[in-house]
Amino acid sequence: MSEERTEISTLGEFGLIRHLTDDNETRQAGTLMSVGDDAAVIDHFGKQTVVTTDMLLEGVHFDLMYTPLKHLGYKAVAVNISDLCAMMATPTHITVSIGISNRFSVEALDEFYQGVYAACERYQVDLVGGDTVSSLKGFVISITAIGEVTPNKFVTRTGAQVNDLICVTGTLGSAYLGLQLLEREKRIFLENPGVQPDLQQRSHTVGRFLKPEARTDVVEWLIENDIVPRSMIDVSDGLSSELLHIVTGSKVGCVVHEEKIPVHEEAREMALEFGLDTTTCALNGGEDYELLFTVAQSDYEKISRSEQISVIGYITDAQEGAHLITRQGNKHRLVAQGWNAFET
């Protein structure tokens, strides 16, 4: 955070909105009406509109002790764009609503919006609306992302067919390990405030947690290569949970091979350091925001040309259930280690 501190109350509600949106650029030809009226107007020129939304609460979804506000702004946008990717949609617009207490200065909000605008530029989306309200306590973020698809070319979770190949992008488990590292360094810092953590050596895992990217690149590559996945979801809760969404929704089963699950070298080192199993991190860790999808076997050759995509298993009959085959050849049933946010 910069050293200057301007109280939000000096700007007032409308002044604050003007301040935060003054440099807002529009990139999309379809943006007919942006920030500043009762609503935004978008022309999708005959394409279908795709909409997703996420709410993030301080203390539940993020910890400002180790999350820079700029990264938070970027991540809040990226995770919504990831949901659009999971429909094979092209992101076009976002709205950003925030609730903030007077603990936050205008400079702090500027940092958050720098991250939001950086994500807008990276993903070529326009910020076209939102709401800025005062909260009694804590930082509240709600983002809606809007995209478009060629009519009926969207991909759901429910279209997987028996013998489909199960594919995943990038590597899994890194974000979870990055979070473990940040949590450990936070504990050390709270005990010894003089110790500054050195996270430089762990920039991959920490980066994957703090500043994930949505895989718009993979969606574009699939479209260019004329590959239409039969089912698709993004990996926000861990591979197990997402696979179970696909097999349950599609009324099929699956087999995944442990040795095929892509894990980054730094994540392996970190897992060793923390005494964790990398496969468990990939299956249950979450927050990787990679894409999980299934394709017909006939697409295998095309898919294998991408270094970003790993084939990790295949779809079976529903009766087979959902299983992982370990490196040792053992068969384990996949379960959603769903973290229950509502448990006390």
Place this chain on the structure above:
Amino acid sequence: MSEERTEISTLGEFGLIRHLTDDNETRQAGTLMSVGDDAAVIDHFGKQTVVTTDMLLEGVHFDLMYTPLKHLGYKAVAVNISDLCAMMATPTHITVSIGISNRFSVEALDEFYQGVYAACERYQVDLVGGDTVSSLKGFVISITAIGEVTPNKFVTRTGAQVNDLICVTGTLGSAYLGLQLLEREKRIFLENPGVQPDLQQRSHTVGRFLKPEARTDVVEWLIENDIVPRSMIDVSDGLSSELLHIVTGSKVGCVVHEEKIPVHEEAREMALEFGLDTTTCALNGGEDYELLFTVAQSDYEKISRSEQISVIGYITDAQEGAHLITRQGNKHRLVAQGWNAFET
């Protein structure tokens, strides 16, 4: 609230979402993909997409002591639809995100969603997405409403022209007086918990505050009668503030006649009881969710056929400023008595 209490933790996150959306119906032919995937897919069949969003926080925007959860759900949807009306758009879809602490039971959430679904039915919109997260404290609501307009037939705040007639729907000031009554009864109740408030005699004002309606009826009437307003906004912050948005945005001035401002009989009685001036309530009260718009003088005859619309003044040159002519013939400059939510 009903007497049963089911803990949210007994359902888990996905179970809760299923429970809340099990009876979700779709009414719009354009709803291709609703709740249950990564995103919703909407076909607007060549029309343009209109998007607006609002965030409501417990303790800031609503007080659960006198706000029934069902009314809250209804109002949260209606106020967003009102923003779509203010663009002359037809509402089609909403997403509803909530953050809730374990203070809330499943039954309490059911009541909130009953209100949401009642609004969906009233306004013929589909609930197509959202997010359900746990909060550390308090109830957080974020709603995005999506609508459609015939290409380029939307109406902004910035199109008012000199000599336009200024029109407003319904009556103003009632919601503010309803809020004053509820706040007074709350104070009395806190001092004497045995006293039950009798709000029956004040159902108009209390109703206008707790369960406002969006003026989709007026938008439809304007379209049917081929009247295209030149500028339009909804009255959420009070007539003064909204008029100033129009005249500033359109670079014009205005004259409004106090005697023409429509006020409901019950609001007049209530204002007398509270020692308040009805015109002040209309100018600065807010939360009426009526529509304020300007039309060409040539539309006067058509406009005068609607009992729902009052002509309250006219647009002038920017140099004239923005003024109210009182019943006594005095001229007062209009100022936005903007309540600054960020002041401590």
